[in-house]
Amino acid sequence: MSLTANGGGETWQFQPGGSVRGELRVPGDKSISHRAVMLGALAQGSTEIAGLLEGADVLATIEVFRRLGVTIEGPQYGRAVVHGVGRHGLREPEGVLDVGNSGTSMRLLCGLFAGLPFDLTLTGDESLRRRPMGRVTEPLTQMGAKITTAEGGLAPLHLAAGGELTGISYHMPLASAQVKSALLLAGMYARGRTCVTEPAPTRDHTERMLAGFGYSVQRHGDTVCLEGGGTLSATSIDVPSDISSAAFPMVAAAITPGSDLTLRHVGWNPTRTGVYEILRLMGAAIEVLATREVGGETVADLHIQHAPLRGIHIPEELVPLAIDEFPALFVAAACAQGETVLTGAAELRVKESDRIAVMAEALQSLGVSAEPQDDGVRIQGQPNLQGGRVNSYGDHRIAMAAAVASLRAEGPVTIADCANVATSYPGFISQMAEIGICGSSL
Ligand SMILES: O=C(O)C1=C[C@@H](OP(=O)(O)O)[C@@H](O)[C@H](O)C1
Numbered sequence: 073m074s075l076t077a078n079g080g081g082e083t084w085q086f087q088p089g090g091s092v093r094g095e096l097r098v099p100g101d102k103s104i105s106h107r108a109v110m111l112g113a114l115a116q117g118s119t120e121i122a123g124l125l126e127g128a129d130v131l132a133t134i135e136v137f138r139r140l141g142v143t144i145e146g147p148q149y150g151r152a153v154v155h156g157v158g159r160h161g162l163r164e165p166e167g168v169l170d171v172g173n174s175g176t177s178m179r180l181l182c183g184l185f186a187g188l189p190f191d192l193t194l195t196g197d198e199s200l201r202r203r204p205m206g207r208v209t210e211p212l213t214q215m216g217a218k219i220t221t222a223e224g225g226l227a228p229l230h231l232a233a234g235g236e237l238t239g240i241s242y243h244m245p246l247a248s249a250q251v252k253s254a255l256l257l258a259g260m261y262a263r264g265r266t267c268v269t270e271p272a273p274t275r276d277h278t279e280r281m282l283a284g285f286g287y288s289v290q291r292h293g294d295t296v297c298l299e300g301g302g303t304l305s306a307t308s309i310d311v312p313s314d315i316s317s318a319a320f321p322m323v324a325a326a327i328t329p330g331s332d333l334t335l336r337h338v339g340w341n342p343t344r345t346g347v348y349e350i351l352r353l354m355g356a357a358i359e360v361l362a363t364r365e366v367g368g369e370t371v372a373d374l375h376i377q378h379a380p381l382r383g384i385h386i387p388e389e390l391v392p393l394a395i396d397e398f399p400a401l402f403v404a405a406a407c408a409q410g411e412t413v414l415t416g417a418a419e420l421r422v423k424e425s426d427r428i429a430v431m432a433e434a435l436q437s438l439g440v441s442a443e444p445q446d447d448g449v450r451i452q453g454q455p456n457l458q459g460g461r462v463n464s465y466g467d468h469r470i471a472m473a474a475a476v477a478s479l480r481a482e483g484p485v486t487i488a489d490c491a492n493v494a495t496s497y498p499g500f501i502s503q504m505a506e507i508g509i510c511g512s513s514l
C-alpha cells in the first residue's frame with residue numbers, strides 16, 4: 073500500500089514535554105461495539121447497550137442497520153437500544169451502503185449479509201477501498217455467496233441475492249479476527265456446520281458475544297464451529313473501554329518521567345492484552361488492579377508509572393494480540409534504550425495506512441532511526457526526540473501515536489490529517505488534556 077494521503081483532515085499540534093498524571097476512562101471498545109450492534113439487530117427483542125463507542129466507525133455500522141430497517145435508539149452517552157428484527161427481518165436498502173473508514177464493518181457485514189435474499193453493495197472511503205477484501209470474499213464464495221469485487225478483490229463489494237450458503241471448514245491462511253467473524257456470521261445463515269481454524273489466537277469477541285445472545289458456538293483447540301439456522305435472543309451489553317485506545321495514554325505514561333496514571337474499566341480479554349505483555353517485556357511499570365468479569369468479558373484497572381524501557385525483539389506470537397497497538401508501541405521503542413525489532417507483522421501494511429512505512433516516516437521526522445522491513449521494523453531508541461511535522465495519512469492510530477511522542481520531544485509535534493481519530497477515539501484531545509498531554513487543532 074502506498075503512502076497516499078486521505079485528503080483534507082485536521083492539523084493538530086502537541087506541545088513538547090510534560091508528565092502524565094491522573095485517572096481516565098477511555099471510550100468503549102470498537103470491536104465489541106460493532107458486534108453488539110450487529111447481533112442486536114439480528115436478535116429477537118431489544119438489546120440495551122451501555123458504554124458503546126460513539127466513534128465514526130461504529131456510527132457507520134449503526135447507519136447500515138437503520139438503512140436495512142432496524143430501529144436503533146441513541147447512541148447518547150454511550151447508551152443505545154437496538155430493536156432486533158430477527159435473522160430474517162432485514163429489508164432491502166436503497167442505494168449503496170458506505171461504511172467509511174471501517175474495515176471491521178465492511179468485512180463482518182460482508183459475511184453477515186452474504187446469505188440475504190436481496191442485492192446490496194458495500195463501499196467505503198479511499199483508504200478502505202485500498203484494503204484487501206479477498207480474504208473474506210473468497211471463503212464466502214466457497215460457501216456459495218455471490219460476490220463481485222472491484223479489480224484486485226477490492227471494495228466496492230456487490231452481494232447478489234440467491235447465494236444459498238452451505239457451511240465449510242476453513243483454515244485461515246492468516247490470523248484475522250475479521251475473517252473468522254465474517255465466516256461465523258455467514259455460518260448462521262448456512263446449511264450445516266461452519267468451522268474456522270486460526271493459525272494463531274485472534275480476538276474472540278464474536279464467539280463470546282454469540283454465546284451471550286444464546287447462539288451455541290463450540291471451540292476445540294484452534295477451531296471454532298457453529299451450526300446454521302439458530303436464533304439470537306436479545307440481551308444487555310456493557311462495553312468495556314477499548315484497550316486499543318488505552319494503549320496511547322498507557323505508552324504516554326510509560327515513557328514520561330514523573331508519570332502516575334490510572335486507566336479504569338479497560339477491556340482485559342486475554343486475546344487483546346499483547347500491548348501489556350510487550351510493554352512489560354520492555355520494562356514498563358504497569359500494575360493490573362481489580363480484574364473482574366462484566367457480561368462475558370474481563371475488565372481491569374491499570375496503574376502505570378514511568379520506568380526506563382529497553383529495546384527487545386518482540387515475540388511473534390504476541391503480534392495478533394497487539395495488532396492495532398503497534399503505532400503506540402513504536403513510540404515506546406523510540407524512547408527505549410537499545411534496538412527494538414518487530415518481525416512477523418506484514419499485516420500492518422494493510423491497515424488504514426501502511427503502518428510500517430507511515431510510522432517509520434513519522435519517527436524519522438522526529439529524528440529517530442526507524443528502518444522498515446518487509447514484515448516489521450527496526451527502531452533505535454534514543455533519549456529524546458526532535459519536534460517536527462508528521463503526516464498521519466488519515467490513519468487515526470498514527471495521529472494518536474505522534475501526539476504521544478510529543479511528551480519526549482524537544483519541540484512541538486505538528487500532525488497532519490487527523491480527522492479520522494474520531495473513528496475510534498472521539499474526544500481524544502480533551503481526554504489527553506485532562507492527564508497533562510497538551511495539544512490542539514490548528
Ligand atoms: O475483528 C475486529 O474487530 C478487528 C480485527 C483486527 O483486524 P484483522 O482481523 O484484519 O487482524 C483489528 O486490526 C481491527 O481493528 C478490528
Ligand SMILES: C=C(OP(=O)(O)O)C(=O)O
Nearest residue numbers: 173174175176177396423
Ligand atoms: C485496523 C483498524 O480498524 P478497521 O480494520 O476496523 O478499519 C484499527 O482500528 O486499527
